[in-house]
Amino acid sequence: MARTAGSHSDITGPRIRTAALRLFAQSGFAAVSMRQIAGEVGVQVGALYNYTPDKQTLLFALMDEHMQSLLSAWEEEPKGDTPKARLEAFARFHIRFNLERAEAVFISYMELRNLTPENFLAIEAQRRRYETALEEILSDGVAAGAFTISDPKVASLAIIAMLTGVNTWYRAGGRLSLDQVQTLYWDMVRQMVGAD
Incomplete structure (x- = not known):
């Protein structure tokens, strides 16, 4: 298939994804047309x-790209040797990573319902891998006597929900720095799991 004159795949493709991400986050997937995305990018809809x-x-590509980036970044994150150190690394990482990608995070939660069943299963499997990483930290902490929680799976979901909530209120240049927010939330997570 021929490309539109003047278009460059290495420029236009990313611009399409950026425009779609912004429009989906602002208006919702169902309300956004391909014509609107084309208009935002400055190309013909075709x-x-x-x-x-x-x-x-x-x-799906936007959600998959976000999840792949999240999983890769977490894999590369320094984690420490103890369950407590790993849990602190997770809490700080989750806040930092997600604040830099607020629109992608919003879409990854709010637009799951608009995925086809096959696409939903693929994204859900990636989300489960990330949740399992935290669940394993919590289970290791319980086994080592470092944490006191009765259900690591439920606790992992609660912690992720709490950490993701920072995106709804935090603004750079506000009363708290990012480091202060990470420290406050780490303290809340530490108390949630009964760590000293």
Whole structure:
């Protein structure tokens, strides 16, 4: 399929994803048309189909890219040797990583319902891998006598929900620095799991 004159795949493709991310976060997946995305990028609507076959594929690509980035970044994050050190690393990492990607985080939670069943299963499997990483930290902490929680799975979901909530209120340049927010939330997580 021929590209539109003047378009460059290494420039236009990322611009399409950036525009779609912003529009989906602002208006919701169902309310955004391919025509709106094309208008935001400054290309004809037909040109979009050189980069994605449809809007569903675009939504999945955005969510998949976010989850792959999250999993890769967590894998590379220094974690420490003890369950407590690993839990602190997770709490600080989650806040820092997600604040830099507020629109992608919003879409990854709010637009799950708009994925096809097959795409939903793929994203859900990636989310489960990330949740399991925290669940394993908590289970290791319980086994070592460092944490006192009765259900590591439920605790991991609660902690992730609490940490993700920072995106709804934190603003750079506000009363608290990012480091202060990470420290406050780490203290709350530490208390939640009964760590000294």
